[in-house]
Amino acid sequence: MPPESEPRARPQHLPRAKRPTPPAEQQLFISDLHLAPERGQLTALFLHWLQARAAGGGALYILGDLFDAWIGDDDPTYQDVEAGLAALTAGGTRCAVMHGNRDFLIGRRFARRTGCELLREPARITVAGEPTLLMHGDRLCTDDRAYQRFRRRVRNPVVQWLFRRQPLAKRRHIAAAYRQRSAAAMAEKTAAIMDVNADEVQRVMRRHGVRRLIHGHTHRPADHQLRIAGAPAHRHVLADWSIDGGEVLVAGDDGLRREPVQPA
Numbered sequence: 001m002p003p004e005s006e007p008r009a010r011p012q013h014l015p016r017a018k019r020p021t022p023p024a025e026q027q028l029f030i031s032d033l034h035l036a037p038e039r040g041q042l043t044a045l046f047l048h049w050l051q052a053r054a055a056g057g058g059a060l061y062i063l064g065d066l067f068d069a070w071i072g073d074d075d076p077t078y079q080d081v082e083a084g085l086a087a088l089t090a091g092g093t094r095c096a097v098m099h100g101n102r103d104f105l106i107g108r109r110f111a112r113r114t115g116c117e118l119l120r121e122p123a124r125i126t127v128a129g130e131p132t133l134l135m136h137g138d139r140l141c142t143d144d145r146a147y148q149r150f151r152r153r154v155r156n157p158v159v160q161w162l163f164r165r166q167p168l169a170k171r172r173h174i175a176a177a178y179r180q181r182s183a184a185a186m187a188e189k190t191a192a193i194m195d196v197n198a199d200e201v202q203r204v205m206r207r208h209g210v211r212r213l214i215h216g217h218t219h220r221p222a223d224h225q226l227r228i229a230g231a232p233a234h235r236h237v238l239a240d241w242s243i244d245g246g247e248v249l250v251a252g253d254d255g256l257r258r259e260p261v262q263p264a
């Protein structure tokens with residue numbers, strides 16, 4: 001579901017943002033920005049938001065698909081984004097990045113350059129005083145058998161090793177071919193198949209002993225109430241971003257709330 005392309009913007013020319021910074025204990029959760037070189041306005045929106053809202057303390061959790069396609073840490077395409085993240089972490093905000101189904105090749109060199117921590121999925125952390133599980137969300141879509149087969153294939157370390165050995169141009173070409181095949185396959189799938197499987201959600205939450213789950217991937221932002229072993233539980237689905245804006249899930253002293261991200 002990529003947003004339409006648009007002229008390239010130059011984020012480094014943005015006016016300096018004011019900094020009404022969050023208190024240190026706030027945790028910010030985002031996912032599915034799908035940043036791409038042809039979507040410069042979206043990159044500009046994100047970089048501005050990093051300075052104006054995320055900076056100054058607390059923790060930012062990026063739960064997958066920050067990038068539309070990550071083909072290796074040696075790709076210079078996203079240097080502007082890396083610089084923005086490096087400035088954020090240098091300023092004292094912690095930033096954790098989880099792999100999504102588009103950027104699972106993000107590696108240690110990216111982490112070193114940006115000061116971000118790579119967060120293994122699923123990650124169990126404390127949010128608003130409660131044990132909470134963080135995931136990208138694609139693993140929960142177990143009804144989408146064709147995708148799960150594709151996932152096993154591209155997560156295979158040997159396949160990844162072979163892919164990384166290819167020149168950048170060839171990797172770009174392969175990623176574009178995957179995208180094209182995937183878009184064609186998705187056009188044939190029902191919305192229900194591409195959503196999370198309710199039994200899998202229950203199984204994962206029980207296994208990790210949590211009653212709160214935060215994930216992205218499905219682009220269906222909502223706060224779901226469910227019951228686990230008879231007790232109330234919550235599944236928070238993060239929103240995807242576009243040039244028209246985005247959304248952040250904010251956890252602070254007052255619990256969880258959604259905050260819009262609007263273009264200037």
Ligand code: LP5
Nearest residue numbers: 069101146147150154160163175177178179181182185194
């Ligand atoms: O992300 P989204 O929402 O668009 O779609 C996903 C699923 N699609 C994917 C595929 C990615 O979009 C491809 C981009 C990868 C970029 C990274 C490059 C690094 C490659 C490294 C290799 C080691 O994840 C989609 C789900 C959907 O979410 C909802 O959950 O349905 O899954 C599919 O559509 C998969 C298809 O069902 C099967 C695709 C078969 C592709 C076959 C490969 C063709 C070989 C081409 C040759 C070179």
Ligand code: MN
Nearest residue numbers: 065100101217
């Ligand atoms: Mn995804």
